[in-house]
Amino acid sequence: xxxxxxxxKEKYVLPGHSACPGCPESLGLxxxxxxxxxxxxxxxxxGCSSIIxxxxxxxxxxxxxxxxxxxxxxxxxxxxxxxxxxxxxxxxPVVWAGDGATADIGFASLxxxxxxxxxxIYVCVDNEAYMNTGIQRSSLTPxxxxxxxxxxxxxxxKKELPLIMLIHKVPYIATASIAYPIDFISxxxxxxxxxxxxxxxLHAPCPVGWRFDPSKTVEVARLAIEVGAWILFEAEExxxxxxxxxxxxxDKSKRRDVREYLDIQGRFKGLDGREIDVIKKLIDDNWNVxxxxx
Amino acid sequence: MMTIKVLTGNYAVxxxxxxxxxxxxxxxxxxxxxxxVEKLSEYVDLGLIKAxxxxxxxxxxxxxxxxxxxxxxxxxxxxxxxxxxxxxxEMLWWVAGSRVPLVMAVVTRAIGPPWNIWDEHTDLLDxxxxxxxxxxxxDNQEVLDTIIQLYRITEDPRVYLPGILGLDGFLLSHTxxxxxxxxxxxxxxxxxxxxxxxxxxxxxxxxMGNLPRARDAMFMRYDIHLSMERAKRVIKEVDLEYSKLVGxxxxxxxxxxxxxxxxxxxxxxxxxxxxxxDVCDELRDEGYSVGVLKVRFFRPxxxxxxxxxxxxxxxxxxFDRSISLGSLGHLHLEILARxxxxxxxxxxxxxxxxxxxVDVGVKEIKESTIxxxxxxxxxxxxxxxxxxxx
Numbered sequence: 127x128x129x130x131x132x133x134x135k136e137k138y139v140l141p142g143h144s145a146c147p148g149c150p151e152s153l154g155l156x157x158x159x160x161x162x163x164x165x166x167x168x169x170x171x172x173g174c175s176s177i178i179x180x181x182x183x184x185x186x187x188x189x190x191x192x193x194x195x196x197x198x199x200x201x202x203x204x205x206x207x208x209x210x211x212x213x214x215x216x217x218x219p220v221v222w223a224g225d226g227a228t229a230d231i232g233f234a235s236l237x238x239x240x241x242x243x244x245x246x247i248y249v250c251v252d253n254e255a256y257m258n259t260g261i262q263r264s265s266l267t268p269x270x271x272x273x274x275x276x277x278x279x280x281x282x283x284k285k286e287l288p289l290i291m292l293i294h295k296v297p298y299i300a301t302a303s304i305a306y307p308i309d310f311i312s313x314x315x316x317x318x319x320x321x322x323x324x325x326x327x328l329h330a331p332c333p334v335g336w337r338f339d340p341s342k343t344v345e346v347a348r349l350a351i352e353v354g355a356w357i358l359f360e361a362e363e364x365x366x367x368x369x370x371x372x373x374x375x376x377d378k379s380k381r382r383d384v385r386e387y388l389d390i391q392g393r394f395k396g397l398d399g400r401e402i403d404v405i406k407k408l409i410d411d412n413w414n415v416x417x418x419x420x
Numbered sequence: 421m422m423t424i425k426v427l428t429g430n431y432a433v434x435x436x437x438x439x440x441x442x443x444x445x446x447x448x449x450x451x452x453x454x455x456x457v458e459k460l461s462e463y464v465d466l467g468l469i470k471a472x473x474x475x476x477x478x479x480x481x482x483x484x485x486x487x488x489x490x491x492x493x494x495x496x497x498x499x500x501x502x503x504x505x506x507x508x509x510e511m512l513w514w515v516a517g518s519r520v521p522l523v524m525a526v527v528t529r530a531i532g533p534p535w536n537i538w539d540e541h542t543d544l545l546d547x548x549x550x551x552x553x554x555x556x557x558x559d560n561q562e563v564l565d566t567i568i569q570l571y572r573i574t575e576d577p578r579v580y581l582p583g584i585l586g587l588d589g590f591l592l593s594h595t596x597x598x599x600x601x602x603x604x605x606x607x608x609x610x611x612x613x614x615x616x617x618x619x620x621x622x623x624x625x626x627x628m629g630n631l632p633r634a635r636d637a638m639f640m641r642y643d644i645h646l647s648m649e650r651a652k653r654v655i656k657e658v659d660l661e662y663s664k665l666v667g668x669x670x671x672x673x674x675x676x677x678x679x680x681x682x683x684x685x686x687x688x689x690x691x692x693x694x695x696x697x698d699v700c701d702e703l704r705d706e707g708y709s710v711g712v713l714k715v716r717f718f719r720p721x722x723x724x725x726x727x728x729x730x731x732x733x734x735x736x737x738x739f740d741r742s743i744s745l746g747s748l749g750h751l752h753l754e755i756l757a758r759x760x761x762x763x764x765x766x767x768x769x770x771x772x773x774x775x776x777x778v779d780v781g782v783k784e785i786k787e788s789t790i791x792x793x794x795x796x797x798x799x800x801x802x803x804x805x806x807x808x809x810x
Binding site: 164167169176177179180181182183185187188189190191192193194195197198200201202203204205206207208209210211212213215216217219234235237238241242244 | 443444446470471472474475476477478480481482484485486487488489490491492493494496510511514620621625626627628629630631632633636
């Protein structure tokens, strides 16, 4: 079991980056650096992380970074991956893409790379809306959430992307949370040790878009797991396993009341009892599907 | 030792790629480009090309895969047509803006609706402003030779931009002609090892493409423009060097066919230039003073050569197999942009013809040319400076 003492002290996200206060993506990028070190080449489509790097000729990321068009990240990484052998290149291509770039505009290239089993790691850093353009709903925005394009609350549920990727039958998929860095780092390292397509879906609460205090990013991420709204699990060769601490919450009675998670965020303000029941049911449904797969 | 093979334009592309020492090929099938993909896929599977072949799920991803490989140092190739080219349009800008040398074949085809697989140049000329070198081939020999030349041109440090070879759908892509295949050792020494401005997969931690200051970004655009200008010299040098090794020259940027001392010139790009040359021969026999100016590279546009050849002549009839709707044909527009340098003595007329695959042969070109010449000889001007050959 990995311990925080074992992690490298090297800084992969340098002071002076352009992320908002409390940004989960700058945290996540640090974890990617800690997990995989200097061999990484980050392939970053349009999104908050395009901005976090800062203004050229400087960069706040102490890693190789290739910025690419919105829908292209998985394919660009596949190009890198496919010539590594021929050109004797050591780098590990890691796509670092938001929910919009992954589940919406870039979904075809993601699915294509997964089907071809291209040897790369794809991380979807999911802040549940188009935050970089100013909080518009994506297919990963959850039911009931306010965004600037769902001002009365989103009427549709969140696309179940980790399960969709699981059904692509790739060698490794996992969910992760920025509240559990050791879990995320271990999963990245495991992914790097496996040949083929690896998908990690990182839950990343955004204080600006979700309307909570920037000091509470990790707390909100942890609450998402404790109410059961986000489930940590992984699947190696299709064998699904729930990971701690979500293992506790298989028992529904152990989960905290979903309202604790909703009330801490401004985006769920004003939901009525029926809407909260819908959210509860969606959470239960997700658990039921996942437990059937374990 | 030289080998003559009877090849379609598409197979000439595949042969050229086989000779060019590529590391990665990626493509998505679209008529009439498909035989290129099939043949290259077969070559890779049979071990005749030592490259990775990535069978992608879209044209957009084809160019994205080629980009990822190229930016890490691979010599890459892709090919497409029409809607596929439009679908990858965003990536074209990204590749050129990243200064990544890369070669693509575009089998020109009409754009729908209605669905139409026949030849038209508008798909390729829609990529006019992307920062790619754009060339057109007249026959299948030129297809093969230009693909090889483009690898050398795009990887020249004075250029470092991607390049497209356009070949007319069906007219070249599916028409068989004898093609001389150069010796692979000659081509290997001609092409030299892969060269590019930087690679992202080395030891250095490079960030590519993050936010710029406005003036820096404008300078990057200017730098591409300067490289385009420098590419003109490189294209001519490469054509000359190639001709010394292989024995074939295409004149670099333009080819002048019987145009010395011609009073009238036909100007065009691509396969129908062959028909124009036949028309020229017939009209010369009939006493007309006619030549042909073949524009081989549309980007960078050879203003100096075009102005040089058109200055002092009586009339130029410009054939466009493309249209910028609401305006004129692309080649006509380029030439008119330098009309003041050409001078008022030269009457320039544009002819929009052969769109959507409408057949234009020797007969149509000859009739249009005679009409153009007679009108000028009789009136001293042309009634319509642009006309559709419907």
